[in-house]
Amino acid sequence: GIGGGRIATYFLSFWPRVCKCRGHAIADLSSRLVYSFDCSMNILIIAPDLEESRNVSGISTVVRQIIERRPSQFTHFIAGSADRERKGPRWLIKQLALPIRFLMAVIRSRPDLIHINTALTDLSIWRDLALLLIGVAAGRPILLAIHGGKYLMNEAAGRLIDRAIGIMLRRSAAVVVLSEIEKASLLRRWPDVDITVLPNAIDTVNVPAIGRTNDTPVVVFLGRLHESKGIHELADACGKLHSTGGKFILRCYGDGPEKDRFIDTMNELLGRAFEYRGVVAGKEKWAALAAS
Numbered sequence: 001g002i003g004g005g006r007i008a009t010y011f012l013s014f015w016p017r018v019c020k021c022r023g024h025a026i027a028d029l030s031s032r033l034v035y036s037f038d039c040s041m042n043i044l045i046i047a048p049d050l051e052e053s054r055n056v057s058g059i060s061t062v063v064r065q066i067i068e069r070r071p072s073q074f075t076h077f078i079a080g081s082a083d084r085e086r087k088g089p090r091w092l093i094k095q096l097a098l099p100i101r102f103l104m105a106v107i108r109s110r111p112d113l114i115h116i117n118t119a120l121t122d123l124s125i126w127r128d129l130a131l132l133l134i135g136v137a138a139g140r141p142i143l144l145a146i147h148g149g150k151y152l153m154n155e156a157a158g159r160l161i162d163r164a165i166g167i168m169l170r171r172s173a174a175v176v177v178l179s180e181i182e183k184a185s186l187l188r189r190w191p192d193v194d195i196t197v198l199p200n201a202i203d204t205v206n207v208p209a210i211g212r213t214n215d216t217p218v219v220v221f222l223g224r225l226h227e228s229k230g231i232h233e234l235a236d237a238c239g240k241l242h243s244t245g246g247k248f249i250l251r252c253y254g255d256g257p258e259k260d261r262f263i264d265t266m267n268e269l270l271g272r273a274f275e276y277r278g279v280v281a282g283k284e285k286w287a288a289l290a291a292s
Contacts, residue, residue: 044113046079116145132171176198220288222280222289242273251291253280
């Protein structure tokens with residue numbers, strides 16, 4: 001059953017190819033993948049910063065909840081920029097040092113499995129391809145979990161990107177996506193790859209009883225402020241509705257690289273009908289949604 005924080009268990013067919021020990025993977029209600037094992041395993045898991053005040057990310061939410069459930073079995077390796085981090089000389093040095101840091105992490109932690117959480121975007125592909133090849137060279141099985149990205153559903157911009165994605169898919173012991181549509185998209189281009197679907201979901205343990213009492217309708221956007229989340233379409237729709245006399249309040253929670261531009265645009269379009277409320281987490285997140 002799904003609800004109340006209960007866990008739905010998936011015995012995945014790919015697991016014997018990932019590790020020879022007896023184990024299985026389970027999908028929790030807030031994410032894609034959580035592990036439960038019949039033997040002791042050490043997993044090196046790659047994801048951005050998990051602190052929500054510094055980084056609003058679906059991948060981070062997934063990985064944070066994975067680690068919270070099985071904290072003694074996971075080593076978190078940070079890869080990916082924080083929301084307010086600018087791409088300059090310091091950022092470039094960090095990226096160049098990343099493969100060396102990862103190799104040292106593999107040597108120190110000696111993982112049974114490397115779990116790479118990636119998105120099929122230009123920078124993420126090249127970064128995670130380097131990490132994946134280091135893991136393969138170290139003789140570690142790779143679980144590749146793909147979380148969106150423009151090349152998941154669309155053709156790659158060039159042959160090099162296309163080849164890099166193919167290498168990542170074929171050199172992984174297991175590939176996980178969030179939906180059948182995403183699986184079909186990848187299989188059209190790489191039909192020889194075995195892909196498993198673990199549907200996206202949420203943890204409902206902190207969901208409050210909701211009673212709507214707003215005199216003026218309240219629309220809530222909660223998430224990463226990035227074009228991939230549809231914020232430009234949201235601005236366009238809200239602007240048109242407001243200009244025709246529609247009465248509503250758009251309440252925004254989140255952070256991201258387009259935060260300042262988005263806030264300026266919405267203030268110009270909606271005026272007092274737009275509210276930016278910062279970043280919320282845990283029970284505060286559910287309270288924000290309940291007020292819609």
